[in-house]
Amino acid sequence: MIEVKDLYKKFGKNEVLQGIDLSIKDGGIFSILGPNGSGKTTLIKCILGMVLPDGGVISINGESLKNNFKYRNEIDYLPQIANFPGNLKVSELIAMIKDLRAAKTTKDEELIEMFKLQPFLNKKLANLSGGTKQKVNLVLAFMFDSPLVILDEPTNGLDPISHLRLKNLINSEKEKGKTILITSHILSFVEEVSDEIVFLLEGKIYFKGSISELKTKTGQPDFEHAIASILSDSYA
């Protein structure tokens, strides 16, 4: 259970988050949507403790995040840009993250098999293509069985078959009762996987609910048009 209360954050003069109130219950897939610069990544980074909010409280399972780092043991995070130290081999990076988390059970082998990464295990990360790096990124994010999974643009650079595997993976994780937060600009992907969406606009929550509720609210027949109508209304 994630509880966000009255969250404010500005970078210089740019007020990115202007009073976000959000509560996300356990279990299910939640998508955070919004135009570029609406504060999606900032919100996620606040939850992860990478960005320190100017005001407001975030708590996970009733525990405040301030001056706390152990709670991140319960979170798996997929960063937006996959960029790793170039001198390390893939297998070493995986071993290292495992070592840092001190996790007992991991399913990295299963994931390596799923994304067909075996041929790359002994290659240095600097020599991998963008898509392969993203796959490594996915392995790192999913290999710990944490109850909360946060994915920032998970489909970046993936080929269609990996894209499909990712969707299956996300759905199977959801079956286990995990909470999954996703940001993405690919609306078909969002529509397919998410139970509920949160639409951010200019640092505030514009809409929270299911996709069908959004369609009714905007009076549009499909998801893409509903999003487009929000955006054109707000820019008009």
Added chain:
Amino acid sequence: MLKILKYSFYDLMRSRWSYVYFLFYLLLGVVLLFLNNDLSKAVITLMNVIIILVPLIGTIFGVMYYYNSREFTELLLAQPVKRSSIFLGQYFGVATSLSMSLVIGLGLPFIFYGIFNSNAIWDFSLLLVTGAFLTFIFTALAFVIALCNENRIKGFGYAILLWLFMAVIYDGLFLMSLLYFEDYPLDKFSLLATMLNPVDLSRVLILLKLDISALLGYTGAVFQKFFGTDFGLVLSSAMLVIWVAVPTFFIWRIAKRKDF
């Protein structure tokens, strides 16, 4: 923190630049010793190189490492690791690997030359210790600069400026003020000014150890009287430790409040 240190260290130990740096010192040591055949002279030449080069490499490497590992740092920040451990671990990783390149690169030729049977062993150890101190000091300063500047070009610029100031401009200002105020007693001033710049401090420490302070004239005598005593040695070592500790504290503090 130790885990981060370990991985940063391994990462650097494998980078080409660590080897280039190591080989440079190895070559320098070999050339100076075996072509010159005079241990004291070799130590003095080495000192001149170390005093200028070590701070430069420390700053550049520190800034470069920080900027290059930014995304990786973000990955670490999402792990259940304390923020301060991440940055202090990286800092100590960089500084340790640079110091090792220096110590091993210079140490090997000297060992083969037979430093252990020579009286110069203490001069030489002092040289390596101050070199290591300078690495730690300037790498820490570089990390502070990099943490404060998102813009790489600016960060690099400030780092180079810092090096230029400490290694070159400071001496110039120091000399000019000595000339300008030559009618006044300057013993205390020059001692203080030397203490406040780690580059100068290291240079004076080594020169005095080499017993060539007579070359420095009157100032040399004053310095010898101060730094030559136990009190002077303790104070100057303490000063070097403070020069490491203060920037390290700032790394800790800035990292704690920074957004990523």
